Amino acid sequence: MAEKMALAKAINESLRRALDSDDKVLIMGEDVGKLGGVFRVTDGLQKDFGESRVIDTPLAESGIVGTAIGLALRGYRPVVEIQFDGFVFPAYDQIVTQLAKMHARSLGKVKLPVVVRIPYGGGIGAVEHHSESPESLFAHVAGLKIVSPSNASDAYWMMQQAIQSDDPVIFFEPKRRYWDKGEVNTEAIPGPLHKAAVVREGTDLTLAAYGPMVKLCQEVADAAAEEGRNLEVLDLRSVSPIDFDSIQASVEKTRRLVVVHEAPVFFGSGAEIAARITERCFYHLEAPVLRVGGYHAPYPPARLEEEYLPNLDRVLDAVDRSLAY
Amino acid sequence: MTVESTAARTPRRSAGSKAGTTGTKRTTRTTAKKDAGAEPELVQLLTPAGKRVKNAEYDKYVAGVTPEELRGLYRDMVLTRRFDAEATALQRQGELGLWASLLGQEAAQIGSGRALRDDDYVFPTYREHGVAWCRGVDPTNLLGMFRGVNNGGWDPNGNNFHLYTIVIGSQTLHATGYAMGVAKDGADSAVIAYFGDGASSQGDVAESFTFSAVYNAPVVFFCQNNQWAISEPTEKQSRVPIYQRAQGFGFPGVRVDGNDVLGCLAVTRWALERARAGEGPTLVEAFTYRMGAHTTSDDPTRYRGDEERQAWEAKDPILRLRRYLEASNHADEGFFAELESESEALGKRVREAVRAMPDPDHFAIFENVYADGHALVDEERAQFAAYQASFADEGGN
Numbered sequence: 225m226a227e228k229m230a231l232a233k234a235i236n237e238s239l240r241r242a243l244d245s246d247d248k249v250l251i252m253g254e255d256v257g258k259l260g261g262v263f264r265v266t267d268g269l270q271k272d273f274g275e276s277r278v279i280d281t282p283l284a285e286s287g288i289v290g291t292a293i294g295l296a297l298r299g300y301r302p303v304v305e306i307q308f309d310g311f312v313f314p315a316y317d318q319i320v321t322q323l324a325k326m327h328a329r330s331l332g333k334v335k336l337p338v339v340v341r342i343p344y345g346g347g348i349g350a351v352e353h354h355s356e357s358p359e360s361l362f363a364h365v366a367g368l369k370i371v372s373p374s375n376a377s378d379a380y381w382m383m384q385q386a387i388q389s390d391d392p393v394i395f396f397e398p399k400r401r402y403w404d405k406g407e408v409n410t411e412a413i414p415g416p417l418h419k420a421a422v423v424r425e426g427t428d429l430t431l432a433a434y435g436p437m438v439k440l441c442q443e444v445a446d447a448a449a450e451e452g453r454n455l456e457v458l459d460l461r462s463v464s465p466i467d468f469d470s471i472q473a474s475v476e477k478t479r480r481l482v483v484v485h486e487a488p489v490f491f492g493s494g495a496e497i498a499a500r501i502t503e504r505c506f507y508h509l510e511a512p513v514l515r516v517g518g519y520h521a522p523y524p525p526a527r528l529e530e531e532y533l534p535n536l537d538r539v540l541d542a543v544d545r546s547l548a549y
Numbered sequence: 550m551t552v553e554s555t556a557a558r559t560p561r562r563s564a565g566s567k568a569g570t571t572g573t574k575r576t577t578r579t580t581a582k583k584d585a586g587a588e589p590e591l592v593q594l595l596t597p598a599g600k601r602v603k604n605a606e607y608d609k610y611v612a613g614v615t616p617e618e619l620r621g622l623y624r625d626m627v628l629t630r631r632f633d634a635e636a637t638a639l640q641r642q643g644e645l646g647l648w649a650s651l652l653g654q655e656a657a658q659i660g661s662g663r664a665l666r667d668d669d670y671v672f673p674t675y676r677e678h679g680v681a682w683c684r685g686v687d688p689t690n691l692l693g694m695f696r697g698v699n700n701g702g703w704d705p706n707g708n709n710f711h712l713y714t715i716v717i718g719s720q721t722l723h724a725t726g727y728a729m730g731v732a733k734d735g736a737d738s739a740v741i742a743y744f745g746d747g748a749s750s751q752g753d754v755a756e757s758f759t760f761s762a763v764y765n766a767p768v769v770f771f772c773q774n775n776q777w778a779i780s781e782p783t784e785k786q787s788r789v790p791i792y793q794r795a796q797g798f799g800f801p802g803v804r805v806d807g808n809d810v811l812g813c814l815a816v817t818r819w820a821l822e823r824a825r826a827g828e829g830p831t832l833v834e835a836f837t838y839r840m841g842a843h844t845t846s847d848d849p850t851r852y853r854g855d856e857e858r859q860a861w862e863a864k865d866p867i868l869r870l871r872r873y874l875e876a877s878n879h880a881d882e883g884f885f886a887e888l889e890s891e892s893e894a895l896g897k898r899v900r901e902a903v904r905a906m907p908d909p910d911h912f913a914i915f916e917n918v919y920a921d922g923h924a925l926v927d928e929e930r931a932q933f934a935a936y937q938a939s940f941a942d943e944g945g946n
Contacts, residue, residue, distance in 0.1 A: 390921050
């Protein structure tokens with residue numbers, strides 16, 4: 225049945241459903257139990273499923289992921305929470321060196337159905353290490369799948385699919401959108417996890433984004449429409465794999481592409497998209513693929529983040545530059 | 550144009566969080582005594598001279614060991630050493646890219662390995678060839694990764710022996726998580742995590758101690774202190790004996806003579822029994838010596854002298870059990886002679902198997918990257934196939 229709920233609540237409901245339908249699903253992380261997580265995404269789950277299934281862990285990220293790997297080897301399906309994007313790096317070795325490679329190392333004998341949830345991105349006025357977008361650092365690693373929902377319905381269904389996946393999935397949650405409400409139909413039949421969605425059809429230029437930047441791109445398209453420009457907006461939903469076929473189909477129609485993400489542009493997912501779309505659509509493109517994202521600087525203090533993050537004007541500026549070719 | 554408003558600020562949240570605990574029972578018994586200079590105090594049931602010494606605490610764990618089982622332990626150590634020597638030779642012949650020899654650590658590995666039940670689970674480093682032997686992993690399967698035909702060629706669940714882990718200490722967390730799962734399942738199996746003196750400095754090892762203590766996980770941490778982490782002596786890793794670290798985490802630690810197969814068997818059985826009884830983790834420090842180089846790429850003459858090695862040769866794990874078997878008339882010449890020919894047969898079998906090991910198919914690069922597939926892997930595999938096919942079109946191969 226369909227219900228309007230916040231994105232954070234949609235993840236909560238999805239985790240609840242997973243815990244309810246599969247005894248092997250575990251929730252692990254710092255403060256995920258009684259507190260319900262610092263963002264309340266796991267609110268009430270320990271109360272209903274007990275301390276052995278919703279596990280408050282020691283404050284050690286490598287330990288959280290490392291023990292989750294062991295639990296997965298024993299047949300469990302752990303969903304671990306890294307409290308904030310900037311805190312994932314103590315676990316980076318376990319994720320990159322072990323979680324990503326163990327299936328291949330075992331020649332397919334063992335599976336690692338582990339979901340690593342990471343609230344990510346800026347725009348909430350936080351202190352250092354609480355606003356980063358490290359998705360490219362994981363997308364570069366074979367063996368991991370990287371997804372990021374932009375809305376409540378996707379958050380619900382993509383979490384279901386991530387937990388059902390036999391591969392490790394890094395689930396980037398757009399924390400600035402946690403409180404955005406959307407319709408969630410818990411009886412729908414979801415599309416494939418890694419397929420992009422056209423959230424607005426257009427003819428003049430394609431805006432491609434995922435997670436927190438999809439809403440911004442929709443606002444950009446609204447603003448551009450007032451000036452008579454008809455932009456298409458793609459919600460990529462998945463950063464590894466990236467649905468290049470959908471981007472290609474859109475770009476063959478619009479002939480222009482702007483990629484938007486909060487992560488720094490340098491070696492960001494936009495760079496990979498630009499390279500591959502240039503290869504696939506060279507004769508269709510009227511302009512080089514442009515990117516809007518963070519700068520090659522540490523994430524700035526909160527009072528500067530509005531200048532650092534892509535915003536309406538910066539994306540419109542890129543749209544103007546693309547259309548000027 | 551308007552600037553996007555991000556004014557709808559949420560409360561600033563930071564991570565001043567408390568680690569959760571489950572309030573499990575903790576044991577703080579520390580069995581081993583303080584260090585006593587050059588010859589540290591440790592649990593020893595069999596002296597280097599092959600004399601069986603009494604130990605009030607641990608004798609009961611080996612009281613039922615029959616002469617036949619003693620001969621079995623001896624056989625395990627001899628065959629493991631022979632296999633190890635063959636692998637070193639195969640590296641010298643260019644058949645393996647690298648080998649990490651266990652020479653000198655046979656008692657630590659066979660003693661602990663033979664303490665395990667079939668349903669227990671092992672998380673090894675990359676040097677546990679003797680434990681692999683005890684688990685029934687075909688020795689030739691260990692050589693694939695050292696030859697470069699795979700990164701670990703056995704099914705971990707086939708013998709409850711996980712793949713070798715090369716990055717130091719990572720597997721202690723996997724063992725702890727696995728043990729947490731064993732406890733959740735209500736099973737009375739135990740898990741053993743192998744690591745070395747160098748790994749004791751790794752954060753993952755400290756975190757595995759924390760997690761296992763907090764969750765009272767049925768895991769035995771078996772540290773083979775072989776005195777050297779490549780070129781760095783144990784003093785560069787720790788200012789206290791490694792087994793004493795356990796106390797700070799709230800579980801017992803004990804040091805055992807790692808060249809005494811009976812001592813290692815007894816102490817590991819005790820630790821496993823604790824795990825099965827729900828008493829949580831134990832740290833065993835097996836005090837031993839890496840008689841050879843770190844790997845075949847290492848040159849120990851650059852950092853240690855012969856005298857140390859000679860001192861440890863006098864404590865050889867195989868020699869002391871042979872002395873005991875002979876003195877107690879538990880084995881005759883026929884046994885040793887038969888074992889000698891069995892050793893040579895093993896060496897020959899391993900040699901031939903390695904030489905016959907085929908290189909993997911080129912497309913193995915793309916296999917098992919994901920369990921459920923990945924569009925990019927499919928695309929790159931197709932590109933690679935087209936590239937390879939382009940040579941066939943030209944009439945070449």
